[in-house]
Amino acid sequence: MRQEFESTLLENCVTEIARLPGIGRKSALRLALHILRQDPTAAESLGKAIIDMRRGITYCKVCHNISETELCPICADNRRDRSTICVVETVKDVMIVESTGQFNGLYHVLGGVISPIDGISPDQLEIDSLVSRIADGGISEVILALGATMEGDTTGYYIYRRISQYPDVKVTQLARGVALGNEIEYTDELTLGRSLRNRTLFSDSIKA
């Protein structure tokens, strides 16, 4: 690679920062020069935080969420409902569902969705381990909290078929409909049609 800067140390730093997604070499240089202008302790803290995080964080052996321990804090928490598993695509989705405060069960992070175009097949996802958890018993409901996309639907259907061998386990998915705050005028027809078919009692919304 061509060296652009007089300083090898600056060159290295810019190259490393520019490896991050969404950060080009121009932005990387801007960030590196910013770091140079700051107190030396700021660079030490940033560099150390990155290294320590990568060294210290692993994946929960049960749900595959990120964790500093073999079992993540959610799986280890005995106050949570151990009969319900919420299946999500990514670690970030766990954070998002948690932030709603509406779920008190356990999670299972697939690590993505089935996508033939991107070359992602079911065996590259944590689906076998999900089926194993169900086979171990004690699960009454699996909530599919996957994206409302072609890939999300395909993955959901695949998991549904795999779980159908356990008829006592109820498989549910997130409600789909008009997003809160959205105007009817700007809601797409597919969503609107589905929302009509799956309409709910108004009195239920008053209770909630």
Place this chain on the structure above:
Amino acid sequence: MRQEFESTLLENCVTEIARLPGIGRKSALRLALHILRQDPTAAESLGKAIIDMRRGITYCKVCHNISETELCPICADNRRDRSTICVVETVKDVMIVESTGQFNGLYHVLGGVISPIDGISPDQLEIDSLVSRIADGGISEVILALGATMEGDTTGYYIYRRISQYPDVKVTQLARGVALGNEIEYTDELTLGRSLRNRTLFSDSIKA
């Protein structure tokens, strides 16, 4: 500060990344999760590059450009014209002027421009050290390569006044006019008026 994530290591890393300019907590989380998905060596390289850069890079004692040595490679290069100093605002401006390949003299990095609104006065900039370099003798020209802004003009005028005690030193500034590639239609009147007053011989542009 409120802890948003289950993992303190992730929390620390997101907080540190979010200290960088233009990166909010959402982007910082996206970057941290990206780093977690990569090979552990990637995080080590990134963290180490940041720490090593900050530890190893200092400022040239003569021109105040960044340098890994007491004297930067430009100031130390005997093939450069030591009688001309190009005065710039920032370290980045040195890189930009260098990239033109049109300048073979030395630099002087002010570290900013005079800006009463931002509370930046002349004594916070490397102006005294510039005057000292001129007082030491051997300088025939000082090129002011400052921004074409109110602050750039003020700073240029201040430096011009300070240097006027050395009548043998010619003070020049970058040519101002229609930027290459720009349409006349979209050039502002001030720039256009100035370009008219400072018009140059067409035959000179053919030679260049």
